């Protein structure tokens with residue numbers, strides 16, 4: 001037997017780093033597409049007439065199948081049962097199909113066609129099919145995430161595992177950076193659909209990259225065929241019990257949801273927060289939160305490398321959680337309101353967002369055996385996904401409750417919409433069912449109010465309240481024009497809802513031009529982040545104690 005056959009391919013640095021780069025390419029496209037849609041929000045509103053409700057539904061659809069149909073958990077079980085190759089191929093193919101469906105819906109379906117569906121009510125066909133595409137993409141994206149983690153453990157166990165995971169996250173975050181940097185300019189220069197077309201091309205590249213990875217993975221298995229390797233029992237469904245009864249596993253899962261819940265949703269609110277508290281002009285507000293993902297591209301692998309060589313995984317997570325707590329606590333101090341201070345805080349948050357992930361993900365294989373890793377990562381991602389749905393909703397509720405005076409005057413808007421409807425119906429002598437009319441008015445009011453709230457997140461000016469009366473006046477005048485263009489010829493429920501839709505579409509440019517003067521007070525939302533930070537620190541210490549008790553080796557180096 002020759003030396004070459006006896007050596008595992010893992011022993012070759014060139015082979016394992018090539019495997020890492022190739023497999024990470026599929027995540028690059030996934031992170032790009034994840035952020036491309038929300039970056040082109042203003043273009044979708046004007047080009048397709050999507051309302052803020054539509055865009056909110058679309059962004060949230062990423063997790064539909066993963067959370068409500070437990071697809072993430074199934075992906076983890078499939079990964080442990082069928083292996084990296086089959087799962088990764090299916091996952092990257094799901095991303096291609098989902099992105100293609102999304103692109104097709106946005107470019108080929110009419111933005112005026114509507115459909116009534118259980119749960120959703122009356123909704124644009126284009127929006128619901130785009131959501132379906134994005135939800136299928138979401139299944140593929142999260143499944144690819146867990147597959148990549150298991151692939152990296154397979155190649156890098158006992159070697160530079162945290163550095164490899166850190167680099168994999170950096171490559172993914174480069175995708176986020178690309179989306180933030182180019183999707184809006186691309187949409188403005190070419191078309192609203194160009195960033196989605198680019199996403200589709202990146203998904204195809206990701207699929208090809210994964211097929212290339214399969215070749216390397218087969219070579220790795222072949223190289224280990226004649227080696228004496230510890231044979232593991234195959235994964236069985238009952239193995240899930242041993243995962244969910246492991247205390248340290250739960251500490252990592254809880255730390256994950258608390259920590260990511262204090263970072264991702266903060267980034268969502270950050271542009272408006274820096275406008276309101278630090279008086280940054282709306283033109284530059286996006287730049288401060290942008291400092292965070294860019295910093296993590298360099299720092300995550302750096303901290304991963306430190307974990308590999310020096311260990312201290314639990315300590316790294318605790319330091320990251322403490323930094324998170326410090327940043328949110330300082331952001332909560334009312335008199336510290338200089339923009340430079342906010343920028344420095346976001347940079348420190350970027351350090352925290354590099355420390356915790358660089359140690360958290362490579363720590364899972366120290367607690368859970370390799371054959372159960374797919375399911376373990378899937379359960380952590382699942383809990384994290386639930387948190388990323390619930391926490392922003394909670395923040396929205398707290399924000400609205402803490403700012404009762406700056407919410408748009410819903411009653412006034414509703415009455416102006418009522419007037420518009422009545423004028424159009426009377427002028428055209430259309431008969432209708434009163435309950436259908438009141439449903440259409442309610443739905444339209446909801447859309448308009450939501451547009452106002454969402455728009456003020458992006459274009460507020462300091463200090464005064466919304467001039468709702470002027471806005472309401474404008475709505476009546478302009479909606480009449482919109483209704484005339486609609487050639488409304490019957491009073492069916494669908495046609496009343498279509499008229500409402502045209503109303504909200506016509507209202508959008510008015511809202512944009514109104515220069516709504518709103519100041520939101522984010523104090524209570526930031527306190528919620530402080531609480532998440534505090535709980536993260538506590539859970540970090542509990543994890544360290546549990547590691548000491550059970551000897552998982554989180555504080556030991558990864559490299560043997």
Ligand SMILES: NCCCC[C@H](NC(=O)[C@@H](N)CCCCN)C(=O)O
Nearest residue numbers: 034142145149165169357361381384
């Ligand atoms: N080796 C594990 C890498 C996980 C990286 C981690 N990703 C997630 O947590 C995903 N569930 C993505 C969630 C994003 C949803 N918009 C990360 O730090 O990005």
